[in-house]
Amino acid sequence: MEHLHDAAALRESMRAREPVVGGWVSIGHPAVAEITADAALDFVTIDMEHASMSIETVENLVRAVSVTPGETVPLVRPPSADQVAIKRVLDTGAGGLLVPRVDTPAEAAQVVEASTYPPAGMRGTGAGRASNYGRTLPAYIDAADEALTRIIQVETRDAVDNATEIAAVDGVDALFVGPADLSAALDCHLDFSASEFEDAVGTVLDAAEAEGVPVGVFATAPDQLEEWLDSGFDFAIVGYDAKFLREATDELVAAFEAGIGGSSEAR
Template identity: 40%
Template sequence: MSFRVNLPEPFGRRLAAAGTPLTGLWVCSGSPAMAEIMACSGADWLLIDGEHSPIGLETIADLLRAVAAYPATPVVRVPVLDTALIKQYLDLGAQSIMVPMVHTRQDAETAVAAMHYPPRGVRGVGSALARSSRWNAVPDYLGTASDTVSCVVQIESLQAVENAAEIASVDGVDAVFIGPSDLAASMGVIGQQSHPEVLDAVSRAMRAAKDAGTFVGVNAFDTDQARRYLEAGADFVNIGADVQLAATASRRLLGDFTREG
């Protein structure tokens, strides 16, 4: 009798089953040990970042293995909307993909198509060679793959905010994740994520996603602001990163020690 594997639930299904909003952390260091520490922190989900971090394909596979034993759901961000790259991320076992800089409905449709095999999409077939199917240990992987993946697209420009309703309504977009930092930059107030105009833009994007019936999340390292986003209806937030937490804690420790000395 052949060995069979059941894949864990992707992020979209996790959001649908959650009775309360999900709180997450970033994994940016590329360290499997740090990823595992983040995974056993109590976080509901982890964002493994392939966009702003020195993390390549082999490292992402190692990070996914490191967190697989824990209940936190990994979401892997690709560096750019690229069909071939998304195929590689999926094949190495990333079930939930986050695509940055999605500005239009067409961008969102391209992202969704990259996630699925024909006839629904354009994903190339190589599952027998890949971790995604656990090298064919997942029963009928090709027939069920669409049920095992989730597509999260990022709204992080003023253009995307204006197109938020169309982006969120694309069939196959499981969630929208708003990035206030790049949004602020696109609005000419770089570094001012709490600028009133930025907060208004975030609010408009959130409402558009909610009206479309799509889950919506926001990145906010300011925990008070993150709570306000949750109060406004966000379904998930991300409140810190491994490198940021380590940097902050180490500096605080050294500062406190020096003052006490």
């Protein structure tokens, strides 16, 4: 049950709007999740929406994050707000959810319901990894509802318009802006300085502030991260595994080619 203790601590920190920082895993190998978690992050999000991962892969990544020394909590982004997808993700032992494409308060309430045991919710009961394969099932059922973090992504015009109502849903712990999808929905794809995008972000931040709910953002560059934190975001996911691998490789290849060129000229 130690993983639930860490999950509950993350939820408490997030709801208190303390600064927390997360990582992102899209490569389906446990070593990647383990290396990411070892960076002293508060949480690591495992992506099922765009990454090619089965539930077996997700469970192995959750396991890798969980056994890494420290208190990093594995979260999972399911492919959708589907009740069955949420149930299966949580049974792996994930400490919470980052749910994409939630546009209305009714959909947000369904996410909470799907991740909450009866009688308050409709999460199915199974003896999976989350409960030590049934060994601690009663204790897990008693603790899970209040330990799991539920983060709702704001990615469309409708979600922006409904941000206040979504933030007000009981059980929603945080909102999260997905810049790429939100900018695409606003017809300014990847232009984060566009007035439409900045206005939408302002609307979400104001709505969440009114409800006392934190808002997170995905940032891939230090200057971008600094700007968004200054604008009022409470927490962030910083970069992602594939980007780090690609950019570090490109940097060293460029250094090698520059070194070879210099050596050739010297000869």
